[in-house]
Amino acid sequence: MSDQPFPPEDPKAFLALCAGEWMSLRSSFELSEGDDDWHASEKGELKVSCDQKGEQSVGRLQVMPPSGHASTLEFSTDGRLAIHGGAEELTGLWRFWPDGSMELTLPQADGAMVQERIWFTRANLRLRSTTAVDAEGHPLQGSFCTDIRRVSKLAS
Template identity: 45%
Template sequence: MSDPANFPPATIEAFLRFCEGEWMSLRSRFVLGGAAEAGEGDEWHSSERGELVVRYLEGAPGGLSVGPKDQPARQLLFAADGSFSAGDQQGSWTLWPDGSLELVVQQGGSELRERIWFNKPNLRLRSTIEQPADGTPGRASFSSEIRRVSKPAAASPAAAA
């Protein structure tokens, strides 16, 4: 669980630990160019709700196990040199002074950039942009994620007396 006293997280390890939890997610996806230029109605965007489970993986500086609730998770393992691996994909990470984490992966002929930041301790935002090597518009998504938190146990009337 996050520690609001250390907000925003200032190191990659603290950032990864801060991500741990169960999140309610709303993601909007966009296809830039292609279908949007062809005038194919509303097919250029979609929105979906989901639940995301994130677990911190011990290590130096650590990793994340990320996946939809009740489905297999994907592991991202971070190295202190600014690289990370996610299965057979390799990429680089940068923790920016504004407290956001940027992940960059080259895949085939395109580049995928994801930026993750916390607006509040229990509100996480993510943007993803895929850019083909030829510079044409690709795909993009934006997610807002709210951490599920447990309510404190209510005091019973007998305990209050």
């Protein structure tokens, strides 16, 4: 279990609470005209580390899936978000809400907008919902993810 305060009271505490090894189940929904392949579910594992050094930064998360292709999320003090992964860099905004959740907003080159809300119901249970809308605001896809922190058993 994390040694961080729960529920997180500020963005730094939220990012620190994200650190750990997580088992994930994601359900994705494509909002298209057809009836085939509109839904998919996948299991996965993530390792997340948190670095909170730097004057212009609230913190940085490094996310490592089993594939080994890490991505880094940098949270600036002015609410900007930069995601580095592979050859591509995405930029957007982040916001910490009074209920202890965090919202990430990522505009896409084609005018679409992806928004993810992340919150904890327990220190070891994290929920994420993601929606994508096109440039006119029409829904494109959505997903919901449940992340459970891997914890070690106490020695008896």
